[in-house]
Amino acid sequence: MGRITLDKVTKSFGEVQVIPPLDLTIDEGEFVVFVGPSGCGKSTLLRLIAGLEDITSGQIRIDRQDATHVPPAKRGLAMVFQSYALYPHMSVRKNIAFPLKMAKMDPAERDRRVDYAAKVLNLTDYMDRRPGQLSGGQRQRVAIGRAIVREPAAFLFDEPLSNLDAALRVNMRLEISELHNTLKTTMIYVTHDQVEAMTMADKIVVLHAGRIEQVGSPLELYHTPRNTFVAGFIGSPKMNLIEGPEAEKHDAHTIGIRPEHLDTSAESGLWEGRVGVSEHLGSDTFFHVHDTGLAEMLTVRASGEVALRHGDKIFLTPQMDKLHRFDAQGLRIA
Template sequence: MADVVFTAVQKRYGAVEIIPGLDLAIPDGSFTVLVGPSGCGKSTLLRMIAGLEEVSGGSIHIGGDDVTTRDPSQRGIAMVFQSYALYPHMSVADNIGFGLKLSGMPKAEIAARVKDAADTLQLTHLLDRKPKQLSGGQRQRVAIGRAIVRKPKVFLFDEPLSNLDAALRAQMRVELAELHSRIGATMVYVTHDQVEAMTMADRIVVLNGGRIEQAGAPMELYRKPATPFVAGFIGSPKMNFVTGPEAEKLGGELVGVRPEHLRIDETGPWTATIRHVEHLGAETLIHADAEAIGPITIKAEGDVPLASGKSIRIGFKPEDLHRFVGGRRQE
């Protein structure tokens, strides 16, 4: 295991600057998720850790060693991609151990490592099968097993669940989090899905335009987003924002309130007309147009019997408001 430290790291493609100068420390043994919209630089950062992208400026250290100019094979990392990239003619066991075979490792050691990885990933009963006989989730576990057997200092994951359906993604989120708990390795995971970030990470780094907006524990970012960008990106459904005179009355240039912190309240300050209601069973999402602030979403518990066109009043607790002045959170 090892920490990963970026110091004044830059990335340019000709005159185009992708990463303008980034400082970041990824703790040893952490499950750190790099999250942000497309083009924010998260995959570029991951590829620079791996040595698949050259660093235009600054340095990267893994476990205290400067790896800025080292080849990928010399960095002590293993990477799991969105594509499984399994050899269709090989068994699961051969796929997992193929990299070790190429390195010239003795057969007995390869067999032992493959068995350990298979036990960890619950693949032991599948070792003789070919990839075409596996489900998408099982194939992804094989790809992860191929990384585990290398016993790397750092695991890198580049949107590995993107090709799975919703149910499998949810299952694999749990399995990856449990895997991290079992092996305690440093894991760096890239995704654009903030739900993946919130459910798996012990540390989230939110990126925007190649810059770090905020880094911290998932619930820290949820409860105290440093900027409007983080406030709008973390949380599902997205935070509601209030601007103009209404925001000023509430003590900010911009004021945010999460859908789950709003409630239908006959004494509430905002009047709204319901546009659409999503009945999800355990919860109900109410999309409405509020007279003072515009479109707004309310997340209510249970199945709330409301219909489009109905007029409602909306309330909230002052302590649930997020006030921003000059683009920064105000306590």
């Protein structure tokens, strides 16, 4: 249950092709995250899998069955929407029970499943409230509950946490990861937040302009980004990308070095610059370094507190084994 294959799937809106031919396999029980900047087609891709949009050409297979022209309800997938899309005139219980009612399930079995979902999601005390009387996090849980009761082959999440505040987002992130460990069902999760992608995913799919840039585990993407786009997108703060003579010294068009792989010193080092804004987080300090002659700005991550002030001179030395090299097309040089 829950293996999804996309075979040369394309999607065009009129003349505009938003998804060029795309192949992807999602294995059973995987937590796959589609990540990319806004407008990269990740939500469209999710809606194609859900069946809410028709694909222009290609084939979608769910559990080896051709699902290309199967209506959404028959695909055995459940979706959690960005706006939660709860039914405002129904109580929490009725919201969660709605898909089972539509499936004409026996009421006793229906109640059993709804009660189970409520217990898993800590919603038991709110079953008779309306969505309007719930907080954002509770609404999110009701939306997940409505997805769980169907016991779907896979869950689809469309940026489910983007309407929550920062603290709640971290909590819900953990809860969804816990849920995945409990249910062991395939989950496809769309987000533009690379932190969510890194923390939750078994497998990340980085999308850019409808194209898959790279597929891999979070650490694979972190250690061996396939091109400059993935290198710049994954990791926080962003990787420093340097072009020009310095890159040519390493036989590359572009070299990349992550902020955490630059050693700082006040006296000596390979590169020299001037400290701009520094962000003190306690555990780490991020420096923005200017006037290095390499790039407009380099970001450096130093552990703990470092006594460097705005305008101070700073020396940087990259850890050579952590240097990434890219050619003129932006592809990684092994």
